[in-house]
Amino acid sequence: MATVDGTPIWFELNATDPAAAQAFYEGVADWRVAPSSMPEHGGYRIAEADGRPVAGIRQTMPEAPGLPGWAVYLATLDVDATAAQVVDLGGKVRFGPVDIPHVGRFAMVSDPQDVVFALMTPENSAVSRAFGPVPLGTEHTLGHGVWIELATPDPEAALAFYGTLFGWEKLGAMPMGGMGEYAFIGRGDLRPGAMMSSAATGAPPRWSWYVHVADIDCALAMVRERGGTVLQGPDPIPGGSYSAKIADPLGNTLGLAGRRRTS
Template structure:
């Protein structure tokens, strides 16, 4: 099945201490992490979910001038056309386009509010799916979330790029609305106000874990910090956000067995 443009297609952590990050996330999410088999991808390790599928990469050090942290890659089948649309809608190209052997063509974009998001036109669509919002997809990305000072402007911008529209919302009182985004049957995540919630203006990714309390305990035992949750969410699971030992934020979703 051909994936729709805008589908999260890869997750990547740039951090100063790759071995420490590898150990931390293996314990946190249950990933099996090993060096990339590609000889020209040295200093890059690949994380596999318990089902064996590749879900994320970890690299060090961060690119020059980059603060490090998690990057979200969204799918496009025509990178140049998507970048042209982004520029016309007020975005800016921060890096690329660049060809990565055995991977595809990538670019890093600043949306009109200055929030970073990466784009990828893959060489081919593999059967594995790093983003798999399904029950039981332990270790996969299952939700993405944009905190932005201008939610309606974000809907306009990403709608121009990927056809996303507002698909309902959950009121959060004085913190505004948690507005769901989607196109067709795809519902990858939500947009909220960073100004009202106080959340950092950024994209955040949530990975599914087998036990939210176990994962939080593992994060804290490994030097991480719990900054939100665990909070009950629709469907019976719980969400949490942690900072890893280097201060990079990641989201977790999981049950209380």
């Protein structure tokens, strides 16, 4: 998939205990996690699935307090220009823009509803494989991100903001009764996820992402075994798969999606 503006290209955990986070997610997401081979990355840990980097785990940054546990990185051709546009549209720049050696340039920002996300311009033109929104029955997305989700107190204002920033539109919706609607978002062939009302659902305002697991029940059993919590699910989703939301032992939340292979 072409890396157009708004494409999810990286996922990063801001962890108070990176070693504990690594142990948890290696079991739950079946990742191989190892420190970056580049000394200038300061021990940054890179999670791989099928030999491809999909996510990072870093030590909490004292110079950037208040950032979320898991952050969603969205592509842009020009981080500085897009960060300035975020401010013009009523958002904030929380950190950066700064260069990451051999990776690219990034900034942590928040939208007008104060939901944090990251912007990144990769250093080279290689297409990120961290995200692959294809049917979950295909094995080559195991361990990769397959969906992003925004819980926001003002979906209409959020859609206007991200629509201006990335050209996203509302591409249909699924009614959720008294909890409003689950609105699908994207542009053209890029359909990365959905948004919903945090006020109506009671969900904390934030960007979330879902990783593809081979067996949702086995993954949830591993969550519990390793000290995490299952917050919701497994719930059926279109296509015969199931989704769930979890919290790791440090309280960081993540979505899982996959089939049920156990009876």
